[in-house]
Every structure is written in C-alpha cells, then in structure tokens.
Amino acid sequence: MRAFAFEGGFVPPSTADFNLPPAFGNSEFTTKPILLVFLSVILVSVFFVAASRKALVVPTKLQFAGELIYGFVRNDLGKEIIGAEFMRFVPLLFSLFTFILTNNIFGIVPLLQFPAMSHVSFPYVLAAFPFIVFHWVGIKKQGLGHYLKGIAFMPGVPKAVYVLLTPIEIATFFLVRPLTLSLRLFANMFAGHLLLLVFIMGGDHLIKGVIGLKLVAPFSFTLGIVMTFFEFMVQCLQAYIFTLLSALYIAGALSDEH
Amino acid sequence: MKGTLNLVGYGLSAIGPAIATGLIFAAYINGVARQPEARSVLQPIAFLGFALAEALALFGLVLAFVL
Numbered sequence: 630m631r632a633f634a635f636e637g638g639f640v641p642p643s644t645a646d647f648n649l650p651p652a653f654g655n656s657e658f659t660t661k662p663i664l665l666v667f668l669s670v671i672l673v674s675v676f677f678v679a680a681s682r683k684a685l686v687v688p689t690k691l692q693f694a695g696e697l698i699y700g701f702v703r704n705d706l707g708k709e710i711i712g713a714e715f716m717r718f719v720p721l722l723f724s725l726f727t728f729i730l731t732n733n734i735f736g737i738v739p740l741l742q743f744p745a746m747s748h749v750s751f752p753y754v755l756a757a758f759p760f761i762v763f764h765w766v767g768i769k770k771q772g773l774g775h776y777l778k779g780i781a782f783m784p785g786v787p788k789a790v791y792v793l794l795t796p797i798e799i800a801t802f803f804l805v806r807p808l809t810l811s812l813r814l815f816a817n818m819f820a821g822h823l824l825l826l827v828f829i830m831g832g833d834h835l836i837k838g839v840i841g842l843k844l845v846a847p848f849s850f851t852l853g854i855v856m857t858f859f860e861f862m863v864q865c866l867q868a869y870i871f872t873l874l875s876a877l878y879i880a881g882a883l884s885d886e887h
Numbered sequence: 888m889k890g891t892l893n894l895v896g897y898g899l900s901a902i903g904p905a906i907a908t909g910l911i912f913a914a915y916i917n918g919v920a921r922q923p924e925a926r927s928v929l930q931p932i933a934f935l936g937f938a939l940a941e942a943l944a945l946f947g948l949v950l951a952f953v954l
Binding site: 644813817 | 931934935938939941942945946948949952
C-alpha cells in the first residue's frame with residue numbers, strides 16, 4: 630500500500646506552496662498576493678463607483694447589486710449591532726467586508742486562485758484597523774482612565790475575583806482580540822487553500838499513475854470541485870465574521886457598562 | 888510512510904472544536920425550531936460562537952505545520 634501510493638514520489642502540498650516567486654521583475658513587491666490585493670482594491674472601487682454613480686429611484690441591476698451589499702453591511706452589521714451611532718462606522722465596516730470578501734473569493738476564481746489572506750501579514754494589518762478604532766472610540770467616549778478602569782476592573786464583581794479577572798480581561802482586550810481576529814481569517818484561508826491543493830494535486834498525481842490509480846483520480850477531482858464550493862461558503866462566512874466581530878468590539882467600546 | 892505525529896495530534900485536538908460546533912448548532916436549531924421568529928436574533932450569535940470554536944481547530948492546524 631505504502632510503496633504503491635508513494636511510488637512516483639508524491640510531494641504533499643506544504644507551506645512552501647504559499648511562497649510564490651515574483652510574478653515579474655525581481656522585487657518582493659510584485660508577488661502574486663500583492664498584485665491580487667491591488668487588483669481587489671481596483672475591482673471594489675470600480676464596481677461600487679459604477680453602481681452608485683447614477684442612482685435612480687428604480688434601480689438598475691448593477692445599482693441593485695451594489696445596494697444589496699451595502700444594505701447588508703449597513704443594516705445587519707451596523708444598525709443591528711452598533712446601535713444609534715452606527716453611521717460613523719459603516720465606511721470602515723463596508724471597506725473591511727468588501728475588501729476581505731473580494732480577496733477571499735480570489736481563492737477560487739480560475740487563473741487567480743490564491744487568497745492573499747493566506748499570508749498572515751495581510752490579516753495582521755487588517756485586524757489593526759478595528760483594534761485601533763474600538764480603543765479610540767472607547768477612550769473618546771468614556772475618557773482614558775474610565776475606559777481602562779472599565780476593562781481592568783469590571784463592575785459588579787466581588788473584589789477577590791479581580792486577581793483572576795484583571796489579567797484575563799487585559800489580555801483579552803489588548804492581545805487576544807486582534808490576534809484571534811487576524812489568525813482566524815488567516816487560518817481559514819490557509820487551510821482552505823491547502824485543502825484544494827491536496828485534492829487537485831493528488832488527483833493530478835493519481836491520473837499519471839498506473840491504470841488502477843487513474844480510475845480513482847476522478848474522485849479526487851470531484852472532491853476538489855465540491856471543496857471549491859465549500860470554500861466559497863467559508864470565504865463569504867469569514868468576511869462576514871471578521872466584520873461582525875469588528876462591529877461587536879466597537880459596540881462594546883461604545884456601551885458604558887462593559 | 889512518511890509524515891509526522893503532528894498530524895495525529897492535530898486530529899485529536901480537532902475533536903474538541905468539532906463537538907463544540909455541534910453543540911452550538913444544535914442549540915441554534917433547537918432555538919429556531921421552538922421560536923422561528925427568533926431566527927434573525929440567534930443567527931449572528933450562532934455564527935459568532937461557531938467562529939470562535941472553529942478558530943481553535945484552525946489554530947491547531949497552523950501549529951501542526953509550524954511545530
């Protein structure tokens with residue numbers, strides 16, 4: 630079994646498959662993920678400028694599509710979660726959502742097929758925005774001292790519990806929140822891309838094998854296609870969750886009694 | 888067969904988040920079945936919980952590669 634499966638020297642996909650060489654030139658700044666990020670910025674801008682340029686009372690299909698996405702972020706993520714002051718944060722949430730969604734979906738678009746977020750540096754930077762914003766609005770709303778006191782000494786707790794609670798709360802607000810926010814997005818995209826690589830590269834290797842292996846190759850390719858659809862769901866879900874959590878953190882900083 | 892024990896460890900560590908995700912969606916389905924109009928209230932909570940539980944499994948996956 631063992632010699633059979635590994636006879637041709639199948640190399641399973643690994644982290645090395647994520648370090649792509651520069652697409653052109655010899656610079657670190659012309660690699661595929663960076664070009665994809667620029668492409669996504671252009672795509673998102675062009676799409677929404679085109680969708681909102683000539684706003685009609687009876688919307689065209691393009692305007693309707695734009696308004697559908699905008700309305701989803703504005704109402705379901707902004708109004709529902711942040712509450713009265715939500716309009717200030719809709720631009721941030723909307724940019725985050727569309728940018729992450731576009732970049733994630735690049736992971737399954739033929740020819741592009743690489744989610745930039747599977748490089749951990751991109752999610753780190755993205756998570757820095759909501760991190761700074763929710764601390765900033767918290768400090769602005771409640772004052773620095775009161776805000777920090779609210780984090781470190783949660784009201785309505787017996788005094789002895791603070792020994793345990795204060796370190797946990799401080800770590801949660803300053804370390805765990807930005808880290809989990811970025812690592813969740815990174816790990817999902819990384820794992821998803823790896824999963825697709827396993828099935829497609831595995832199928833490719835099987836079809837080059839002996840006749841018995843050729844017969845099983847279609848199953849691997851089929852699973853690869855099924856997983857592509859599953860990935861599409863995960864990619865949309867992760868963009869949604871990133872924005873949802875950002876909105877929740879902002880809402881938490883705005884409310885007084887946290 | 889080549890490979891590392893990391894992957895076996897990752898398989899074991901994935902049991903926890905798997906059970907957690909199951910419990911979260913079981914509770915969500917129960918809630919919606921009992922009170923269908925609560926769906927829109929429960930959905931963000933369910934997905935939030937799902938994301939938090941799933942993140943643990945994915946951290947395990949990343950660590951399985953890193954270590």
